[in-house]
Amino acid sequence: MMRLFLVESPTKAKTIQKYLGKDWKVLASMGHIKDLPEDELGVDLKTLEPRYVFVRGKRKVWDQIKRTAQKCESIYIGTDPDREGEAIAYFLWNLLKPLGKKLYRVRFYEVSKEAITLSVQKPEDSPNMNLVRAQMARRVLDRLIGYLLSPKLWVYLKNNRLSVGRVQSPALRLIVERERQIRQFKKKKFYYIKAVFEKNGHTFHLIWDYRFEKPENAKPYLEKLKSVPFEVERVVRGKVKKEPPKPFHTANLQAVASQKLGVGVDKVQKLAQKLYEEGFITYPRTDSLRMDEKKAQEFMNYIKKTLGEEYVGTLRKFKEKPTSQGAHECIRPVSLDRSPTGGVEEKLFTLIMKRTLASLASPALLEKTDVVVVPLCEPRMEFKGQWQRILFDGWLRIEEEELDLQEPPPLSEGEILLPKKVTLEERRTEPPPRYTEATLVKTLEKLGIGRPSTYAQIVKTLKDRGYVTEEKGVLKPTPLGEQVLDFLEKYYPRLVDYKFTAYMEEELDSVEEGKDWKTAVRYLFRAVAPEEELPSSTS
């Protein structure tokens, strides 16, 4: 008699099928099977009880699973061990229960033969209901906010296609707020004095770190400095370690790759998905920085073989963010033996490979030199400069990161110098830069807004709604986007308050520890929309 094993993704199913062999049938749910209905609220406002229906097109998937299940003696549900995966497991469990077969929930944290076999040997008797309820809490709160508050906006701005949401609205605020900072920003010119020296054919300059508002103010100093010798007061050399970068996860990869390859984050995600499906890289939607120990060892051996022992670093453990769900590994090559050839795909793979290897390589060692030179006159003006050079390149050798490095000037303390020239430099203060898709995604991740599978989607939603435009990769709010934010700041300020959204996360997370999910949702929704009528629980 066969046994059935269920996972979320077909690619994973194929791999696991190979590990488990012929006595098993491995099928994929393709994500969520059941969800709230699309065309109505789907939540009872009195009881907060959600009404779940088949996701469009998933009835077929379920039929296939059911047919197979009937032929099997037992069923193992191996969806991802995170909040969403647990919810998928729960719905599968409820659908399968009537079949009267033996049901198990299994968890594994990497797709390897050992991990799968072990999980099957130690199955659990039910889904983790705290995790399931935590997912429901988020789902229902997001639905209430989205479907009850968006219509307010339709009335207010007379446009039935507008939307607000727990994720998109704070993202909109980031972009609008930055635009307002830029608009208010007054560019200010300022001036500073630069002294150029030459020694042994080595030309270098030092700067007096004092800002003049008007060039006239600098004049007396400039005059004085023209004919004055300088004394080298300090030459301080120190060694600085430059640690290797962390490996990639989704947010990181989108930010770095879209910048380096000059493509949008959605394109990066599509390419990564393709590399994943072709077996070149690990799962591309992850918030984990974890790396399989054996794989890391293999990569380090490769570094040793190609660059030498001294380039081998360590496998570091990174503190997982509280939002991290830990179901996957970082994004890394599956193997160094196979790589795609040609096109942007190869470039993306190379980027991932280099970052992966670099993360396991040894730190670079830099020599930092601080120089202070003082003119022999009053008042005391400290001219400073800083140089860095590489003593040992370490991981830099792999990533080939461009560093602005120059040889320090050959100076020793007490030495007297005559400047070649002393000039007044003009600069202006610059406003903060607008967000690009890449920097927005990074900021969202930092604020804990959104999930790896939706980062690219968030930007698209804001564009689709006409809230922001993108020109030359730069995001700007439209007048409509600004109106929407005005509306939110006026009527639902907490929805666009980063501190409150962080607090919301905390409250929702407490459901995972066993707090009643409906209480949390009711409380949070009331906090966001106090005017909104949400009847108290009657029970």
Added chain:
DNA sequence: CAGTGAGCGAGCTTCCGCTTGACTT
């Protein structure tokens, strides 16, 4: 009798997050 306006109801729209492949632009 033709044209107007109020009132009503139906239909469409909206969230976030998980996953591909079958569609269209």
